[in-house]
Structure formats: structure tokens, C-alpha cells
Amino acid sequence: MQDRPTTRELVEAAREFFERELLPTITDPRLKFRTLVALNALGIGEREMFAGDTFINEELRGLRALLGVHGPLSELREAKESEAWEHRKTLAERLRNGEIPPGTGAFLKASIGYKLAVSSPRFTARY
Amino acid sequence: MSTDFHSALEGALASLFEGKIALKRANLIPGGASKEAWSVDLETAAGPLALLVRRAGGGVIYSETLSLEHEHAVVKTAHENGVLAPKTYGYLPDVAGRPAFVMERVSGEGIGRKVVSRPDLAAARAALPSQMAHQLARIHAIDPAALPFLPGGGNAPAHERVIERLYREIDAAAEPHPAIEYGLRWMRDNPPSLFGETVIHGDYRIGNLLVGDLGLTAVLDWEFCHVGDPIEDLAWPLVRAWRFGQDKLHLGGIAPSDEYIHVYTRETGRKVDPKTLFFWELAGNVKWAIGCVTQARRHLSGKERSVELASLGRLAAEVEYEIVDLVERAPK
Incomplete structure (x- = not known):
């Protein structure tokens, strides 16, 4: 176990430095744009760390319901990620073969919503 | 811009225009990783020209895109068919080691x-x-x-x-x-x-x-x-x-x-x-x-x-x- 600051707090500290002290000094528009992109990437990382297991749990629940998978959920993040990957793969294959499980559209919107909550939190409000 | 590149560009451009030319300015426009765009001011026998030189970049090549030679031909043909594509001045197989083509520099907002x-x-x-x-x-x-x-x-x-x-x-x-x-x-x-x-x-x-x-x-x-x-x-x-x-x-x-x-x-x-x-x-x-x-x-x-x-x-x-x-x- 590491001492404070946590990973998230460290990334936040770095982002704040870039944002408040470095960014205002950049005059080249292209460099400024790339710096904003990099800052946004750090923000995504922070939100993802903050979210913890919430979204992967939700997605996994949705995938299992859609594909009719039962059984106990692992507690380990890595196991949950790899189970979700397998279910996504199965769903992708079924869709390609012309089999659309009932509820697919609603599930997809919800699961993409979890991704967007991390990568682009204001996006769905634009619909 | 290095003097070497400046003279290579000037030399290549000379082949496209009648009479004596002088390269007044050439600035690399920031952006594009795979291809460069140079904003070029040229003095020719017929008067000054505002040009854009599109040149291959150093590293990355996208396999799905046209070569610069073919892209030049497309822009030229489009222009000749009455499309608002820039007027082209020619393809240059070698500008300091890389292909390029030359067109007029049109003003307008692109972003x-x-x-x-x-x-x-x-x-x-x-x-x-x-x-x-x-x-x-x-x-x-x-x-x-x-x-x-x-x-x-x-x-x-x-x-x-x-x-x-x-x-x-x-x-x-x-x-x-x-x-x-x-x-x-x-x-x-x-x-x-x-x-x-x-x-x-x-x-x-x-x-x-x-x-x-x-x-x-x-x-x-x-x-x-x-x-x-x-x-x-x-x-x-x-x-x-x-x-x-x-x-x-x-x-x-x-x-x-x-x-x-x-x-x-x-x-x-x-x-x-x-x-x-x-x-x-x-x-x-x-x-x-x-x-x-x-x-x-x-x-x-x-x-x-x-x-x-x-x-x-x-x-x-x-x-x-x-x-x-x-x-x-x-x-x-």
C-alpha cells in the first residue's frame, strides 16, 4: 500500500499544475489544443479511478441479463473485466450472425452511458 | 526553415513556371502528421503567387489514401470540371527527397x-x-x-x-x-x-x-x-x-x-x-x-x-x- 496522495490525487495534482500554470503560458494554438487534449485525457483517468467498480458491475449485470448468464459474480476487478469482455464478444458475434437478443438497444444505450460518464460526462445531455 | 530546404523548394518550383522565380517565404502550417502543408509566397515573371505546397511527411503513410501524384491529378481534374477545388500548378516528384504538389492558396475559414x-x-x-x-x-x-x-x-x-x-x-x-x-x-x-x-x-x-x-x-x-x-x-x-x-x-x-x-x-x-x-x-x-x-x-x-x-x-x-x-x- 502506498502513502497519500493516492493515484487519483497525484494525477489530479499534475493536471491542476498543467491547467493553471502551464496552459496560460502557451501561445502556439496547435500546442495549446494538444495540451487541452492531454488535460482531458488526465480528467478521464481521474473520473475512471473515482468510479471504481460501479460501472463494470452495472455493465456485467446488464450483459448477463441479456445473454441469460447466471452464477456468482467475482469480487476481483480483473475477473469482472475479463468476464465482461467475453460477454461483449458473444453479443457482438450474435449480432453479426443476425440474432438480436431482446433488449439489446436499451442495454447498449445504458452501457455506452457508463463509458460516457467517464470519457465525456456532458455528452448525453446534448440529446 | 533551413537554407537547404529553401533552395530545394525554390529549385523544384522553378521547373513549374516560365521565366525567373524567387521564393519569398515558405512557412510550414502546423497540423497534419502524415502530410505537410507549406504556405509559400512566390515571385514570378507574371507577378506574385500565393501557393500551398502539399508535401509527404517524414514518417507515417496511410495505406488507404491516394499518393500525392494521384491526389494532384484528382484536384486538377476537379478544378477543370468546374468544382471549387484549388487551381493546381503541378506535381513535384522530389522536394528535398519527398514528393509534393503545388496549388493556389485559397483564403477562407477551414476549422x-x-x-x-x-x-x-x-x-x-x-x-x-x-x-x-x-x-x-x-x-x-x-x-x-x-x-x-x-x-x-x-x-x-x-x-x-x-x-x-x-x-x-x-x-x-x-x-x-x-x-x-x-x-x-x-x-x-x-x-x-x-x-x-x-x-x-x-x-x-x-x-x-x-x-x-x-x-x-x-x-x-x-x-x-x-x-x-x-x-x-x-x-x-x-x-x-x-x-x-x-x-x-x-x-x-x-x-x-x-x-x-x-x-x-x-x-x-x-x-x-x-x-x-x-x-x-x-x-x-x-x-x-x-x-x-x-x-x-x-x-x-x-x-x-x-x-x-x-x-x-x-x-x-x-x-x-x-x-x-x-x-x-x-x-x-
Whole structure:
């Protein structure tokens, strides 16, 4: 176990430095744009760390319901990620073969919503 | 700019113009990783010229794009066919070791976010829908025989070739994307009406068009030009990502799409039905979602390290959301 600051707090500290002290000094528009992109990437990382297991749990629940998978959920993040990957793969294959499980559209919107909550939190409000 | 490059460029340019020339200025325009763009001021016997020199970049080469020699031929042919493509001055096989071509430097706003929002471009935005339709009609009227090297064409209809290519590209990313499959599924179940195949621009949208006070001043970025379904071109500027935040304005964040479609239909005789237009708008979104995934792979594989490319991997979710939303609202 590491001492404070946590990973998230460290990334936040770095982002704040870039944002408040470095960014205002950049005059080249292209460099400024790339710096904003990099800052946004750090923000995504922070939100993802903050979210913890919430979204992967939700997605996994949705995938299992859609594909009719039962059984106990692992507690380990890595196991949950790899189970979700397998279910996504199965769903992708079924869709390609012309089999659309009932509820697919609603599930997809919800699961993409979890991704967007991390990568682009204001996006769905634009619909 | 090094003196060596300056004299290499001046020497190469001399071959294109009658009489004595003098290179007054050459600035590299920031941007583009795969190709350079030089803003060049030239003094010629006939007077001063404002030029843009497009030259191969140092490293990355996209296999899916035209060579500079072919891109030059496309821009030249488009210009000669009355399209607002820049006037070209010639292809240069060797400018300090790399190929390039020379065209006039047209003024106008090219940055999408500014085209959709600059207050002084309001009149231009009002003129653009009909201008964009008119230009596209001209592009689609270019005789493919004039550009025999263009990729595309084949036995299967264009939309089937597009679907096949999209599957190939998403499979190459080796990552399951059910939302993309969902969009492709709809496309396979709902083939579009066919309107023949033409020369198509391949990247016709706000951001690749220069816009001045009175509207369109130039159609740029011809490197994806190929033979395909003209409605693919027609629908590409409708894709949400090219509305630059003006989400409610279907045509590139500048206007509703009805006038644009109406003028295109009037000029080409292609009576595009809503479902076919929808097919290609969805196809555009699927293509861009896969583009985001694929470009992030360029970073991840180490081919081209870039925080912008990396971020596209997470931007894909926005496009996936649009795909699912579109399928839910699909015309019957």
C-alpha cells in the first residue's frame, strides 16, 4: 500500500499544475489544443479511478441479463473485466450472425452511458 | 526553415513556371502528421503567387489514401470540371527527397468549430447548403475514366463493399464492439436504394471546406477520393461528429438538411429517399466509430505515439451512442 496522495490525487495534482500554470503560458494554438487534449485525457483517468467498480458491475449485470448468464459474480476487478469482455464478444458475434437478443438497444444505450460518464460526462445531455 | 530546404523548394518550383522565380517565404502550417502543408509566397515573371505546397511527411503513410501524384491529378481534374477545388500548378516528384504538389492558396475559414460558430460567417452559413449540394453534384458528374487509378468499383454494389471493409477494419482492432455490430446489423438488414456509382470525394464535410464571407471558397482534402455510391458522400456531412457542437443542425452544424438534399436532387435527378439517406448517415457514423478505434490503435501499437490518437479510443463511445440512437429512430 502506498502513502497519500493516492493515484487519483497525484494525477489530479499534475493536471491542476498543467491547467493553471502551464496552459496560460502557451501561445502556439496547435500546442495549446494538444495540451487541452492531454488535460482531458488526465480528467478521464481521474473520473475512471473515482468510479471504481460501479460501472463494470452495472455493465456485467446488464450483459448477463441479456445473454441469460447466471452464477456468482467475482469480487476481483480483473475477473469482472475479463468476464465482461467475453460477454461483449458473444453479443457482438450474435449480432453479426443476425440474432438480436431482446433488449439489446436499451442495454447498449445504458452501457455506452457508463463509458460516457467517464470519457465525456456532458455528452448525453446534448440529446 | 533551413537554407537547404529553401533552395530545394525554390529549385523544384522553378521547373513549374516560365521565366525567373524567387521564393519569398515558405512557412510550414502546423497540423497534419502524415502530410505537410507549406504556405509559400512566390515571385514570378507574371507577378506574385500565393501557393500551398502539399508535401509527404517524414514518417507515417496511410495505406488507404491516394499518393500525392494521384491526389494532384484528382484536384486538377476537379478544378477543370468546374468544382471549387484549388487551381493546381503541378506535381513535384522530389522536394528535398519527398514528393509534393503545388496549388493556389485559397483564403477562407477551414476549422469546423469556427465555421459553425463565427458570427461574421452567418451569411456564409445561409448560402452553404445550396453551394455544398451544387459542388457535390459537380464532383459526382466527373467522368471516372479521367481518373482511372481511383480505388473502388467492383462487382458487388458499393454499400456491400463498404460493409465488408468496415467488418475487416473492426476485426483488425481485435476488440468487441457490440454497438458497432448493432449498426452494421441494421445496415445489412436494410440495404439502400441504388443510384449508380460515381467519383466520390470521400471526406466531404465541414472542416474540409474553406468558407469565406459569401460561403464556400474551396473543396479540400481529396486524398480519400474513390469510386463509390454518391449518397455516401451526400450523407457524410450529416454525421453528428461533423456538426461541431451544433447538434440540432443536421447539415454540418450549419443548417437543417432539407435544402441541401433538395438542391442535390434537383441537380442530379437522384431522388434520394429518406431511408437510403439514413442508411448512409448511419454508415458514416459506423465508419467514424471504427475510425476512432483504429486510430487509437495507431498510438497503442507504437506506430504513431500521440495523445490525440489515444483520446480517439475513448471518443468512440460518443459515436457508438449516436449509432444506437439512430437505429432506435430508424425509418421503417
